[in-house]
Amino acid sequence: MSVALEKIANEVLTNTEQSELGALHLAEFELHFGAILKNIEIEYCVFGGSDKPVVVIQGGISATRLVTDEIANTQGKKGWWSELVGKSKLIDLNHYRVVSINYIYGRASELIATQDQARAVKLVLEQLGVKQITAFIGSSYGGLVGQSFASLFPKSIKNLVCICCALRNSNKAIALRSIQRKILGLQHDTATELAIARSIAHLGYRGFDEIEARFDGKAKIEGQQVRFDVVDYLEHNAKKFVQRFDKEKYISLSTSIDTHDVSESQIQCEALFVAFDSDETVPLNLIKDSVKKLKRARLKIIETQYGHDGFLIEYKKLENAIRPFLENI
Amino acid sequence: MSVALEKIANEVLTNTEQSELGALHLAEFELHFGAILKNIEIEYCVFGGSDKPVVVIQGGISATRLVTDEIANTQGKKGWWSELVGKSKLIDLNHYRVVSINYIYGRASELIATQDQARAVKLVLEQLGVKQITAFIGSSYGGLVGQSFASLFPKSIKNLVCICCALRNSNKAIALRSIQRKILGLQHDTATELAIARSIAHLGYRGFDEIEARFDGKAKIEGQQVRFDVVDYLEHNAKKFVQRFDKEKYISLSTSIDTHDVSESQIQCEALFVAFDSDETVPLNLIKDSVKKLKRARLKIIETQYGHDGFLIEYKKLENAIRPFLENI
Structure with missing residues (x-):
């Protein structure tokens, strides 16, 4: 990975909470499928102090790094997963440090692999001095990125939570x-x-x-x-x-979703897959097949009428499905 | 129904079989939703002699009046339902006279109801001197037209076969x-x-x-x-x-599919609904609901992986589903 790294000044917003919006500037970023992105920024957000175990959270293709209200509010926005990430919530900011990035993207002549997003996350973690994360929690596209992270950096991840995503697309x-x-x-x-x-x-x-x-x-x-x-x-x-x-x-x-391709044998960490039974974009059977192919994966099925969007609606059910897994970490 | 009828010369093709391609020319055709089509032709096809009971067969929106090879071949084409309609086939041309029309259609400012297609069929039947049909067999859009025919002209139809269509759309x-x-x-x-x-x-x-x-x-x-x-x-x-x-x-x-609206109480003839269990365009549950709402309807479910297109693929299963119904006519 011959990546020229150049840190730009982070805009530290609320230092009391050690939360910050930041960006890594890269002069060049060689992509998995061969093209080279020039002068890109990997925009990230960190919530919580550096003494805590790190959880990376990534959402769907339209999600941003603003995962929780904790910092989104300072931007006049709502965190996209605030119901589950915050003080005393499922991903408790009293206990965890949460990291998230804005997805990088290119033009039609610059195919982006989920591996590229995973490497972008890894660069941010290196920037923050984080060697190993406790968990990567990814929903939809974020789950594919989590799979790529787990396969590329097996020593840097202990647990993977994949919500409404499978190893392959229908x-x-x-x-x-x-x-x-x-x-x-x-x-x-x-x-x-x-x-x-x-x-x-x-x-x-x-x-x-x-x-x-x-x-x-x-x-x-x-x-x-x-x-x-x-x-x-x-x-x-x-x-x-x-x-x-x-x-x-x-x-x-x-x-990038459609070109997702990761070998199941490379994913060796503990994994929890959460599926919504009415999901038409990533049908339950595809997720069941994925779990069977992995060595240390288990499956939680959530019954819902909300389909794939369940990850933005069924908060209580998600909490019930994920909490036991996190408690065993 | 104030329709000016004007018959144009039919192109009689194979008179030995009393099969013909014909067209009714209408100076004006007032549509169900109020617009008026001017100078339209209702193109029809008749297969078989006038001494036989009449079956109307209508297919999906891209189907034509060329239902069987019997006459389609003379046009250098394949009949779209030749596997089921022909001599000694399910709809046996030795026993039945088959009638089909090309659907009429309009511009965006001329909404076409399934009732309009049903009236077009009725005009052709009147032209042919047919007062009552033994069966209307409609697949997909053709089934909706059959429902409208049964509700508009209850005395003119004895049996209705609706394949992969319900009373309403999902x-x-x-x-x-x-x-x-x-x-x-x-x-x-x-x-x-x-x-x-x-x-x-x-x-x-x-x-x-x-x-x-x-x-x-x-x-x-x-x-x-x-x-x-x-x-x-x-x-x-x-x-x-x-x-x-x-x-x-x-x-x-x-x-026209989307504006389909027919009151279930108006459909009083015997009806057979045939559903494909993997149909995503007209899901099984919608057809089950439709059958429950009708007085004299029964349901046959065909197990297939081919979905809605089953009506153009699952010929043997269709034959098994429909033959007992036809034999009781």
Whole structure:
């Protein structure tokens, strides 16, 4: 790994809590699939003091390093997993030091592997003087990155928690993401393309029964215009998404999911896989197959109607599924 | 129904078999949702002699009136349901007279209801001097049209066979079709748009397990280019589809599925619903609910990995499911 490292000044925000937003500047970062990213920043966030065991937490492709309100609030934002990460919460900031990065991404000519995200996490940990982490907790794409971290740096990780992700993708999910990227490649109107692509993704993130129960399925016809409640719902959510996300990042990280490839024999740490029974993006059977292939993995199945998005909704059930595993660490 | 009827000369093709391709020309056709189609043709096909009981057969939105090879061959084409319709086949042309129409369709400002297709079928039957049909056999969209026919013309139908369709659509299917129409509305490049839209549809037509078993799910990476077998497969099929279908028809008939609305109390004939257990476009539970709501309906469930497309693949199983029903007619 011939990486030129150059630390830039960290913006220390709340030093009393030893929480900080920081960034590593890299002149060059050679990617797993051969391209080279130039002058990139690996933006990270650290929560809690350096005397505590470290937990890395990574979310889906649209998640950021702002995992908890502890520091997100100082940015006028909500932490995306604040219900589970904070003082006296499941990932208790009284006991753990939490690290998270913003995913790196490239252009179409710079394929990003989950291994690259794992190496970016590792560089941040080295920067922070952390040799070994207690746990890597990854949801969705973050779980794939966790798998790559565990396989690349087996001595640096003790426990892996993979939520709603398997060792490989389903063909259907691959196809739906490829279709999204085709839409984003139409070069028509970025906001419209991104909204359509996100709507396809959104449908896959939710459970079938939830979407059925939520709307009546009736066409609302006025004159020769027709609309549907479920479509209004998707459009509303897609508009919000377009405001906070960009097309290049979407294409890059969506491709990164689809190129995920990690050998099961390289993952040797203790692992907990958490699956949602109604997940259509990463179906339960794929996760069951993954757990069988690993030496030290176990599975917790959460019953929910919320599908893949369960990791952003079923907090109580996630806590019940993960707490016993963390207590045995 | 104030419809101006004007018969045009039928092109009689094989009079020995009393099979013919014909068309009704209508100066005006007032649609269920209020728009008026002007100067349209209802293109139909009749197979078999006029002394036999009549069966109407209608397929999915991309099907044509060319149901069987008996007449399709004279056009240099394959009948889309030749395995089940022909001499000594399930729908035996020695015993039945088969009628089918090409679906009518309109522009975005001319919403087409399944009731309109049912009335188009009825006009053709009147033209042929047929007062009552023995059975209406409809697959997918054709089944919705059959429901509308049964509800509009209860005295004109004795039996209804609905294959892979329910009384209402799932929200997910509605959303996926709306997304397809949004793509077709981008006004970018019709062939590309149609190919993307069809790929989304195609994925929903096939069973999850079949798509999983068929491809290895691995990214094929050359340089910074990535491709997937499942995507190649969808692209190949989408290209073939683009050659035989047009955008206006796709939008019109796709919207027609989504606006389907028929009161269950109006369907009073004997009905057989045939469902494929792996159908994602019209899930089994929706069909079960439909059968419960009808007075004289029964259900046959076909176990298959082929999903919604089972009606174009599982011929032997369809025969076993439908033959006992037809024998009791």
